[in-house]
Amino acid sequence: MATIQIQTERIRALNDAPTRKGDYVLYWMQQSQRAECNHALEYAVRRANERGVTLLVVFGLVDDYPEANLRHYRFLLEGLRDVQSALARRGIKMIVERGEPPEVALRHARSAALVVCDRGYLRHQKAWRNRVAHEAGRSVVQVESDVVVPVDTVTNKAEYAARTIRPKIHRHLQRFLVALKTTPLGRDSLGLRVPGLDLGDLDGVLARLTVDGSVTPVSAHFRGGTTEAKRLLRQFLAQRFSRYGINRNRPENDDVSHMSMYLHFGQISPLTIALEVQTAARGSRTDRESYLEELIVRRELAANFTNFTRDYDRFSSLPQWARRTLAEHQSDPREHRYTRRELEAAATHDPYWNAAMREMKHTGFMHNYMRMYWGKKILEWMDSPKRAYETALALNNKYFLDGRDPASYANVGWIFGLHDRPWFERPIYGKVRYMSGSGLERKCDIDGYVRKVEALTRTDAEGTPKR
DNA sequence: ATCGGCTCGCGCAA
DNA sequence: TGCGCGAAGCCGAT
Numbered sequence: 041m042a043t044i045q046i047q048t049e050r051i052r053a054l055n056d057a058p059t060r061k062g063d064y065v066l067y068w069m070q071q072s073q074r075a076e077c078n079h080a081l082e083y084a085v086r087r088a089n090e091r092g093v094t095l096l097v098v099f100g101l102v103d104d105y106p107e108a109n110l111r112h113y114r115f116l117l118e119g120l121r122d123v124q125s126a127l128a129r130r131g132i133k134m135i136v137e138r139g140e141p142p143e144v145a146l147r148h149a150r151s152a153a154l155v156v157c158d159r160g161y162l163r164h165q166k167a168w169r170n171r172v173a174h175e176a177g178r179s180v181v182q183v184e185s186d187v188v189v190p191v192d193t194v195t196n197k198a199e200y201a202a203r204t205i206r207p208k209i210h211r212h213l214q215r216f217l218v219a220l221k222t223t224p225l226g227r228d229s230l231g232l233r234v235p236g237l238d239l240g241d242l243d244g245v246l247a248r249l250t251v252d253g254s255v256t257p258v259s260a261h262f263r264g265g266t267t268e269a270k271r272l273l274r275q276f277l278a279q280r281f282s283r284y285g286i287n288r289n290r291p292e293n294d295d296v297s298h299m300s301m302y303l304h305f306g307q308i309s310p311l312t313i314a315l316e317v318q319t320a321a322r323g324s325r326t327d328r329e330s331y332l333e334e335l336i337v338r339r340e341l342a343a344n345f346t347n348f349t350r351d352y353d354r355f356s357s358l359p360q361w362a363r364r365t366l367a368e369h370q371s372d373p374r375e376h377r378y379t380r381r382e383l384e385a386a387a388t389h390d391p392y393w394n395a396a397m398r399e400m401k402h403t404g405f406m407h408n409y410m411r412m413y414w415g416k417k418i419l420e421w422m423d424s425p426k427r428a429y430e431t432a433l434a435l436n437n438k439y440f441l442d443g444r445d446p447a448s449y450a451n452v453g454w455i456f457g458l459h460d461r462p463w464f465e466r467p468i469y470g471k472v473r474y475m476s477g478s479g480l481e482r483k484c485d486i487d488g489y490v491r492k493v494e495a496l497t498r499t500d501a502e503g504t505p506k507r
Numbered sequence: 508a509t510c511g512g513c514t515c516g517c518g519c520a521a
Numbered sequence: 522t523g524c525g526c527g528a529a530g531c532c533g534a535t
Contacts, residue, residue: 200516200517200518201516201517201527201528202527202528203517203518203526203527203528204517204518204527288529289529333528338528359515359516361514361515361516365514408529409529412528412529412530416530454528459528460527460528460530461514461515461516461526461527462513462514462515462516463513463514463530464512464513464514464530464531465513465514466531471513471514471515473528473530473531474530475529475530475531476530476531478531479530479531483529
C-alpha cells in the first residue's frame with residue numbers, strides 16, 4: 041500500500057494531545073522546503089484526505105534567523121516562490137508569513153485538526169518544534185524527510201567516524217531508498233482566505249525585512265528552488281557525472297553537482313538525488329559509489345553529529361586527542377599570522393588560498409577540495425586553534441549558501457580533527473591532519489583553479505550570469 | 508609512480 | 522585482550 045513509502049520510523053508524535061475538529065490539517069513547513077518527495081507533505085495530505093478536510097501549508101519567515109543574511113534570504117525566497125506555485129498546481133494553499141516560525145505555526149494551528157511538521161537537526165530547529173508541540177493544544181506529528189535513513193534508526197549516539205556509521209546506515213538503505221509518490225489532495229484549499237507575503241515581488245519582500253544586507257545575493261551564480269536544483273542535477277548527471285570519480289578532487293574543474301545548497305534549504309530531497317544517481321545512464325560504479333558515499337554516509341554523519349552532540353558548534357565538541365594535541369602546539373611559532381579581517385579580505389601571501397576565499401565571497405560556493413585546504417590554513421595562520429575554529433565557522437556560515445547546515449559543523453570540525461584520525465606530529469597542527477600548497481600542486485591543476493576564480497570574478501563585474 | 512611510516516581509539520573477534 | 526583499520530594527509534626513499 042501507499043503508506044509503505046512513509047516508513048514508520050520517519051513519523052513521530054511530538055505530544056499526546058488529541059486531534060481536534062478543525063477546518064484543515066496544517067503542514068508547518070520549515071526544513072523541507074519543497075513540494076515533491078516530501079514525506080511530511082504527503083503524510084499531511086493523507087491525514088487531510090482521511091478526515092475529509094483540506095490542507096494548509098505555512099512557512100514562518102523570521103528576520104533574524106541565526107547568522108542568515110541577504111544572500112541566504114534571497115535564495116530561500118526564490119525557493120519558497122517555487123514551492124508556492126508547485127503546491128498551487130496540486131490545489132494546495134501555501135503561505136509565507138513573517139514572524140517567529142513557532143508563532144506562525146501556532147497562529148494557524150488554532151483552526152487546525154492537527155499539525156504536521158518536518159524535522160531539523162540543529163538546536164533552534166528542535167526548540168521551535170518543542171514549543172509548538174507544547175502549546176498547540178492538538179496533535180503535532182513530526183515527519184522526517186531530510187535524510188535517507190532517519191538518525192535514530194541508524195544509532196542512538198554520536199558516531200566516532202565514517203567507518204563506524206557506514207555499516208549502520210547501509211543496513212537500512214534498501215528499505216529507505218524508495219521513491220515517494222504523491223497523493224492527490226481530496227479537497228482543494230486554494231480558496232482558503234489566508235493572507236501571506238507576495239512572493240511575486242521578492243525585491244519588495246526583501247526590502248521590508250530587517251536583514252543583514254552586507255553579503256550580496258548571488259543569483260547570477262546560483263538561483264534557489266526545486267526547479268533549478270533539478271535542472272542542475274540533470275545537467276550534472278548528463279555532462280559531468282562520468283568524470284566524477286576522477287575529478288571530484290580537482291577544483292580546476294566543476295565536475296560536482298552543487299546540490300549542497302539545495303539540500304541545505306530542503307529544496308531537493310536526498311532521496312530524489314540518490315535514486316537519480318543510482319539509475320543515471322552515464323557514470324561507472326565507482327562514480328555512483330563515491331557520490332552516494334558523500335550524499336548519504338558523509339552527509340548523514342553530519343546530521344548524526346549535530347543531533348547527538350550538544351556543543352556541535354563549539355571547539356569543545358572536537359575529539360579529546362585533537363584538543364589535547366592542538367593545545368600542546370598552541371604556542372608554536374607561526375610563520376604567517378592573519379586576523380579575521382585580513383583573511384576575509386583574501387589578502388594573504390598565498391594565491392591559492394586567496395582564490396578560494398574569493399570564490400566563497402563572490403559565488404556563495406567553494407569547491408569541496410578547496411574547503412579543506414582553506415580551513416587547514418586558517419588553523420595554521422591564526423594565533424590559537426580555538427580562534428581559528430570560530431573564524432572558519434563564522435566565515436563558512438556568512439558566505440556559503442550551504443552554511444549553517446549540519447554539514448557545516450561537521451566539515452569545520454573535520455579541519456580540527458573531528459571524524460578523522462591522528463597523523464604524524466608537526467608544528468601548530470600537532471597530530472591533526474595537515475595539508476600543504478605543494479600537495480595541491482601535486483594533485484591538481486591549482487593554477488587552473490586560480491584562473492577559474494579570476495574568470496568568475498570578472499564576469500561578476502560585468503554582471504553576466506555564469507551558469 | 509608507489510610504498511611505508513607517522514598515531515589514536517573504535518569495534519569486532521577471540 | 523588483541524588486532525585491523527580508517528575522508529581526501531605529508532614526506533622521503535625507491
